[in-house]
Amino acid sequence: MLVLAIGVSGCAKPPENLPPNQPFDPYEVQNRKVHAFNRSLDRAVVRPAGKGYSSFLPDDIEDAVGRFAFNLSIPGAVVNNILQGNMKGATEDTYRFLVNSTIGLGGFFDTASELNMPEATDTDFGETLHVWGAREGAYVELPVLGPSTERDTWGKVVDLFTNPLTYVLDDPENYYGTAASVSSGLSNRGRFSDTIDSILYDSADSYAQARSLYLQNRRFELGVEASDDYLDPYDDPYAATLEDPYDE
16 A cells, blocks of 8 residues: 555646646657557457457357456455445445346346346546545556556556455456456457557557547546547647657
8 A cells, every 4th residue: 555655646747837638648759659569469469369259259158258257347346436435336336246146147147237226336446546536647558458547557556456356266266357358358359340440540640549539538437527628639730640650
């Protein structure tokens, strides 16, 4: 917790003269290099694997694996709801997890929704830090994991330890959740291939486009009011001629 406190307190603060329509990205040079790596990895491995995964498995099985992966993540959401003071969400998520883990056969079937139980709260420790008042910090792109912020990066680290199932299950059951999450990620990459390809390979500046979409979507999830003047890469007068210096 001491290391976490030091790390979060060190999140960079945007300068007061930063225009409201500009993202806070002091690490852009390094971020673009990581983005180039991530895009190369996607082109060589993730994209073909995702398409192969979706074409090989029937949609019903893909949906079941996705439900199983999400169900295993719910105990972590319960912990974060408690840390956020959202006891209603923690209680509802606990009931949903118990129902889907038993009657729903481990979450492969969403029995809780069939019983009209409230939807699960898809929260994480990055949101917990937001509730605690930690600032967003600078935008960063992480290897393999992709777009993030300094606050959400610390949140991802802590989320590795917040799921109680990690300490309850023995090997190899302890790795079922990770395997299911990877499978669900490949499924999403295959299903939404056209949309993701349009961002990574068809936009004039894929880095700026991915950054803009991530920040706007994340702030919407956290209930942060977005500025009407927020930067849209397609509105950039230089976007049509801007080329990614790290593109192959």
